[in-house]
Amino acid sequence: MWTKILPVTALIASVSLTTGTAYAAPTTPVGGEALGSRGLVAPEGVKKPPKSKATSYVIADADTGQVLAAKDPHGRYLPASTLKALTALTLIPKLDKDRKVRPSHNACNQEGSAVGLSPKVTYKIDDLFKGLMMSSGNDTAMALAEANGSLTQTMRDMNTEAKRLQANDTVAKTPSGLDKPGQSSSAYDLALIARAGLANPDFKRYISTKTAKFPAPKGYYEISNHNKLLWRYDGMVGVKNGWTSKARASFVGAATRGGHTIVVTIMRHEGFFWEEVSDLLDWGFSVRGKAAPVGRLVDPLPASALAAPQQQASAPAASVTPAAQPPLMERAARKQDDSTRTVGSVVIGGGLLFGLIWLGYGIRRRRARSRS
Structure with missing residues (x-):
């Protein structure tokens, strides 16, 4: 059982402007009905989770997929640099880590946090991923996107990956997480992304590396991981933190103790969150296996489920009927939040x-x- 569950919004009937037929938006949130709450969802029979100033969070068992507690888990917020976890998860399988690339001037001049790329230096893809996940380099995010073919192709790939994971609250507009209208994610989606990333050895290596040598025009310099809990929390594996003035602070963290891994994701936190995240992780380890879950992290969709829409999209224009196109109401709703x-x-x-x-x-x- 769980407590403090707010009512789930009822079905909203709408009319398709292309077909004239009525349809209803699904109401059951991904991961379970209780996760539709905008408030705290916590199990009974155990101590409550520690208080957090985060507007939204999820505490989950990465091994079983059980969501142990959550607060506004599907609330859509700006992800800031935590979106780089999706960038890495998407591009690691696509790019040869030993391949060498020279970044464009555009990549080197990205605003915000940077690892310090130079258009005069040739970098291994492996180095760029370290700069992405350790130093939160917006310059490396763009360089990797360009190495994948183009920014447009990378955004398409990232959003396809989000759909594969059933991270339906996530809309990626940039590879770096820099704020852009329409971009969003949720604490639940970030937990899905983190869980998938932890299953990839290279992803796990990048997020857990504390310090590394990074190429420079003359030699190397040392970079360090921005995740302070790698030095402070016993068993911390890593993942990603982020901050912008509009998104505020966000964080995705995973730690392993006794062979079990707990994931904590927070969004829209106003300030210093390291101690709070440590307390949430401690709570997760203390109740794991002792309390009924309030939801679950769903498994990725099979490849066949994603192939059908792509085949429709590649079909000749003459064969596409109005009924096969997404309703205008649905397209507009994707760009809107609950309010x-x-x-x-x-x-x-x-x-x-x-x-x-x-x-x-x-x-x-x-x-x-x-x-x-």
Whole structure:
């Protein structure tokens, strides 16, 4: 059983503007009904999780996928540099780590945190991933995106990977996590991404490395991991922290003790969070196997489930009927958060009504002119 569960929003009926048929948005959140709460969801029979100033968090058992406790787990927020975990997870299988690349001036001049790339130096892909996950280099994020073919291709790949993981709250607009309109993730999605990353040996190596030598125009210099808990918390494996003025602080952390791994993700924290994350991890280890889970981290979708939409997208334009295209209402809803979705429905519905009236008015005017 769990406690402090807020009501889950009811089904919202909408009308497809392309087909005219009614459809209903699914209400059961990914991972279980209780995870639809915007408040704290915690198990009964054990001590409550420690207090946290984070607006949203998830504590999960990475081995079993059980969500042990959560607060607004599916709330969509700006992810900041925690999105780099998705960048790494997406690109590690696609790029040969021994391949050498020379970054563009565009990559080297990215704003925000940087590892210090130079267009005069040739880097191994392996070095770029270290700069990405250890030093949170926005320059390395762009260099890796370009090495993958293009920024456009990389964003397509990252969003496809998010869908494969069923991280449906996640919309990637940048490979670095720099704020951009429409970009979002959730504490639940970040836990899914972290769990998948931990199963990749290279991903795990990058996030757990404390210090490393990084190529420079003349020799090397040392970089260190921004995750302070690698030095402070017993068993810390790593993952990623992030911060922007709009996103505030976010963090994804995983630690292993006694052969078991706990993942903690937090979003929109106002300040110093290291002690809070340590307490949340301690709580996770203390209740693991002793309390009923409040939800679960779902498994990735099979490849066949992702192949069908791609085949539809590559089909000739003449063979695509309006019914096969996503409803306009659904496309608009993807760009809205919980606080604007109702308003968006009213605006779209009102716009449709106005358009039909204006169309009728125009037809009458043309008929009147033809008669004169």
